[in-house]
Amino acid sequence: MARHQPANAALYFRGGKPIARLAGRRTNVLNMSLGLAEKACQLRPTEASYAAELAAQQLMLGNLSAASATLRRAGGLAEGSQEVLQTHVLCLLHCGELEEASGQLEFIGEIQTSLEQT
Numbered sequence: 001m002a003r004h005q006p007a008n009a010a011l012y013f014r015g016g017k018p019i020a021r022l023a024g025r026r027t028n029v030l031n032m033s034l035g036l037a038e039k040a041c042q043l044r045p046t047e048a049s050y051a052a053e054l055a056a057q058q059l060m061l062g063n064l065s066a067a068s069a070t071l072r073r074a075g076g077l078a079e080g081s082q083e084v085l086q087t088h089v090l091c092l093l094h095c096g097e098l099e100e101a102s103g104q105l106e107f108i109g110e111i112q113t114s115l116e117q118t
Helices: 009-022 027-043 048-060 064-077 082-094 098-117
Strands: none
Touching (some): 009 027, 027 048, 048 064, 064 082, 082 098
């Protein structure tokens, strides 16, 4: 990718996401997919879905502080983004903040109900 499509953020994003999902708990594979997600974010720093994916992979690696920081940035890029909100709930669960996660899930449900009604 770096040689033939060095500026294709979507390619890095689409390449890294399935690798991360299939990696299980193999940190060497997760670190590789994390590099792809980081590159996508470097190329398109305003893309909230790329930042949400980066945060999800940071969570998979157990790096809660980095995931929280990435999610804060992603939330500023696209407030109310479903991907960002869902990843934020995962982060809250990993941190043991069950009440806050429950509140966020209710908020997501309200958003979905509102969208269905329009």
